[in-house]
Amino acid sequence: MKKIGFLSFGHWSASPQSEARSAQDVLxxxxxxxxxxxxxxxxxxYFRVHHFARQLASPFPLLAAVGARTDRIEIGTAVIDMRYENPLYMVEDAGAADLIAGGRLQLGISRGSPEQVIDGWRHFGYAPAEGESDADMGRRHGEVFLSLLTGKGFARPNPNPMFTNPPGLLRLEPHSEGLRDRIWWGSASDATAVWAAQQGMNLQSSTLKADETGEPFHIQQARQIRRYREAWTAAGHKRTPRVSVSRSIFALVNDRDRAYFGRDTSGDQVGVIDNMRAIFGRSYAAEPERLIEALKGDEAIAEADTLLLTVPNQLGVAYNAHVIETILTQIAPALGWR
Structure with a gap:
């Protein structure tokens, strides 16, 4: 059994072919x-976060709004770039959004992806400490965020406060109990997956990772997941961790599906991104019978407990609902996912 959700990058474009032509449309x-x-x-x-781009950015107003309009569905990010974040302010935003949603937030955080601008995090007021890289800074922000989410008091109270304080050191408010266990780290390498396990975070692995062995993408990703779980066990954590993978999957069941994705026969691709040799996982698009057979061979999907379907949000709500419904009703049951 797998949890199945969608992942939207939240693109918008003034193109006549786009159903999302403005930021308001996307939100x-x-x-x-x-x-x-x-x-x-x-x-x-789940929603992606990109800065300086015509895509979704500041996630917490959207997460809170989704939480207020829904009752059951998990609401998450994949991922928030921690190089840009003030961990203290983020704890307050995340706590508020999680309380509005009734404890349904599943926050993916990470070092982030290649950017639209040079060192964009500097415009937000952040810079690596001496001897740090920007990736180190992102992990440091992540560690502070995790520590604050425990709800332990750390700030010395004013002896003459405006409002009465509880005894002891003060924590950030509002505090949402249990959110610390619902934080995920988006990992592109085996090493950062191991680090995430040591920190007690769930694992998000997307359609891109460091090409560390030259093997097909799904085999490398499956190995990454296994190493993550081994590191989790070695760290002695008590709860069972969660692991998600992202995929572009389209069942071709009508002429519109075939027009959009019928020629999508891409395999894995290898390239250089941020000076790292990276491998990009294939998309899946075929008639249901062929699609089911192809997905049976994906070792990483088999390893994961959660599958995020990347959706083409510019094609509109109705079409993307159709994409999700087809996977849930025609593909997932045949593969034993539902």
Missing amino acids: LQSIDLAVAAEELGADGA
Whole structure:
């Protein structure tokens, strides 16, 4: 059994072919798609975060709005770039959004992806400490965030406060109990997956990872997941961790599907990204019978407990709901996922 959700990058474009032509369109349609996905029986609504781009950026207003409009579906990110974040302010935002959603947030955080601008995090007021890389800074921000989420007091109270304080050191408010266990780390390498396990975070592995062996993408990703779980066990954590993978999967069941994705026969691709040799996983697009057979061979999907379907949000809410419904009703049961 797998949890199945969608992952939206939240693109918008003024193109006549786009159903999302403005930031407002994307935000409102994201809420509507989450509502539709919940009604269809999907398990998660996840959103990507990119700065300086015509895509979704600041996630917490959207997460809170989705939380207020839905009742059951998990609401998450994949991922928030921690190089840009003030961990203290983020704890307050995350706590508020999680309380609005009734404890359904599943926050993916990470070092982030290649950017639209040079050192964009500097414009947000952050810079690596001496001897740090920007990736080190992102992990440091992540560690502070995790520590604060425990709810342990750390700030010395004013002896003459405006409002009465509880005894002892003060924590950030609002505090949402249990959110610390629902933080995920987006990992592109085996080493950072191991680090995430040591930190007690769940693992998100996307359609891109460091090409560390030259093997097919799904085999490398499956090995990454196994190493993560081994490191989790070695760290002695008590709870069972969660692991998600992302995939572009389209069942071709009508002429519109075939027009959009019928020629998508891409395999894995290898390239250089941020001075790292990277491998990009293939997309899946075929008639249901062929699609089911192809997905049976994906070792990483088999290893994961959560599958995030990347959706083409510019094609509109109705079409993306159709994509999700087809996977849930025609593909997932045949593979034993549901």
